[in-house]
Amino acid sequence: MKFGVVARRDKAEALKLAYRVYDFLKVSGYDVVVDEDTYRYLREFDESDILPLEDFDVDFIIAxxxxxxxxxxxxxxxxxxxxxxxxxxTLGFLTEVEPHETFFALSKLLEGDYFIDERIKLRTYIDGEASVPDALNEAAILTGIPGKIIHLKYYIDGGLADEIRADGLIVSTPTGSTGYAMSAGGPFIDPRLSVTVIAPLAPLALSSRPMVIPAESRIDIRNMTITREILLAIDGQFYTYLPPETEITIKLSPRRARFVRFTEEIYPKYTMRLKKRF
Ligand SMILES: NC(=O)c1ccc[n+]([C@@H]2O[C@H](COP(=O)([O-])OP(=O)(O)OC[C@H]3O[C@@H](n4cnc5c(N)ncnc54)[C@H](O)[C@@H]3O)[C@@H](O)[C@H]2O)c1
Ligand SMILES: Nc1ncnc2c1ncn2[C@@H]1O[C@H](COP(=O)(O)OP(=O)(O)OP(=O)(O)O)[C@@H](O)[C@H]1O
Known part of the structure; x- marks a missing residue:
């Protein structure tokens, strides 16, 4: 079995724990690679084990x-x-265990005592091209000029679903339903469901409400403000400004995210975490 290790670079405890995980797995006889960005902030790993995240070809990643x-x-x-x-x-909604459980969790993983939680993702097409990363949380279509409204029409499976004047539109997976979409008034979606949430961001009209549609549906978004660019933000990781005439389509991605879990429990696990959020 081969492992990858990644830590946030801005927290010394996270980097130190990454080294302990790396050392434990190496001493146990496993191949381990470490993200080069993590190495840049903690030089203790063996240089021959360093790789960019993009090149990780491992069985599990410890993040x-x-x-x-x-x-x-x-x-x-x-x-x-x-x-x-x-x-x-700060919140760690997508994480599975707390730091003090690390080595217990690793032992369970090595013993095969875990299951894989697969999560759907959304793919965004820009003028018909899948040129941007898939979303695990959401694709956010945002006003390109803070303080200025955008006028959007969006169609579901070819039919006009709504026309909104708002700060933006959040198109979210069940995983992302507890993130940005929830702040836009969207519901908690049980992660076992295959649905998409569409939530307008600060809409002018009280009648523009969040909706939940089948994940297999096609969503077409058109910018009606012909002079204003919009900003597409995916999972808070990827950003691009799009010219007003750009055609945006969002569909279920053929790819999924996979998480190691030790319990199938959703309630009260997620709902308790939501309480921590507020
Ligand atoms: N107004 C908002 O609520 C708002 C605004 C921008 C981004 N976001 C969320 O932040 C995400 C990016 O996260 P980051 O940590 O890189 O950015 P960040 O550092 O700006 O933190 C955003 C916050 O959202 C939380 N978060 C992220 N994904 C979540 C999820 N699936 N369920 C519950 N909470 C979640 C994070 O723990 C963090 O507290 C975006 O995908 C979006 O969902 C939320
Ligand atoms: N190696 C890295 N490269 C780029 N950005 C990084 C790196 N490590 C950490 N960051 C950024 O530092 C910030 C803090 O990391 P992270 O989101 O993991 O913790 P947090 O914000 O405290 O937790 P949460 O998202 O659960 O509230 C994030 O914005 C993250 O994108």
């Missing part, structure tokens, strides 16, 4: 950090590698 760290791993790796998230974040 030590918060949600931003997990999202970064998801965006940079090319294969659907299962991630075990160790929470060294």
């Amino acid at each position: 030590i950090g918060g949600d931003g760290t997990i999202l970064r791993v998801e965006h940079k790796t090319k294969k659907e590698i299962p991630i075990l998230g160790i929470n060294m974040g």
Whole structure:
């Protein structure tokens, strides 16, 4: 078995724990690679084990950090590698275990006492091209000029669903339903469901409400403000400004994210975490 180790670079405890995980796995006889960005901030790893995240070809990734760290791993790796998230974040909604549980969790992983939680992702097409990363949380279509409204029309499976004047539109997976979409008034979506949430961001009209549609549906978004660019932000990791005439389409991605879990429990696990959020 081969492992990859990644830590958030801005927290010394996360880097130190990454080294302990690396050392434990090496001493146990496993091949381990370490993300080069992590190495840049802690030079103790063996130089021959350093690789860019983009080149990780391992069985499991141990990610030590918060949600931003997990999202970064998801965006940079090319294969659907299962991630075990160790929470060294503020919220750590996407992580599985707390730091004090690290070595117990690793033992369970090595014994095969775990399961894989697969999460759907969304693919965004820009003028018909899949040229941007898939979203684990959401694709956010945002006003390019803070303080200025954007006028959008969006179509579901070819039919006009709504026309909004708002700060933006959040198109979210069940995983992302507890992130930006929830701040836009969207509901908690049980991660076992295959649905997409569409939530307008600060809409002018009271009648523009969040909706939940089948994940297999096609969403076409058109910018009606012909003079204003819009900003597309995916999972807070990738940004691009799009000219007004750009045609945006969002569909279910053929790819999935995979997480190592030790319990299938959703309630009260996620709902308790939501309480921590507020
Ligand atoms: N107003 C908002 O609520 C708002 C605004 C921008 C981005 N976000 C979220 O932040 C994400 C990027 O995360 P980051 O850590 O790189 O950015 P960040 O550092 O700006 O933190 C955003 C916060 O959202 C939390 N978060 C991220 N994904 C989550 C999820 N699936 N469920 C519950 N909480 C979640 C993070 O823990 C963090 O507290 C985006 O994908 C988006 O969902 C939220
Ligand atoms: N190696 C790195 N390269 C780029 N950005 C990084 C790196 N390590 C950490 N960051 C950034 O540092 C910030 C903090 O990381 P992270 O999101 O993991 O923790 P957090 O914000 O405290 O946790 P949470 O997202 O759970 O609230 C994030 O914005 C993350 O993207």
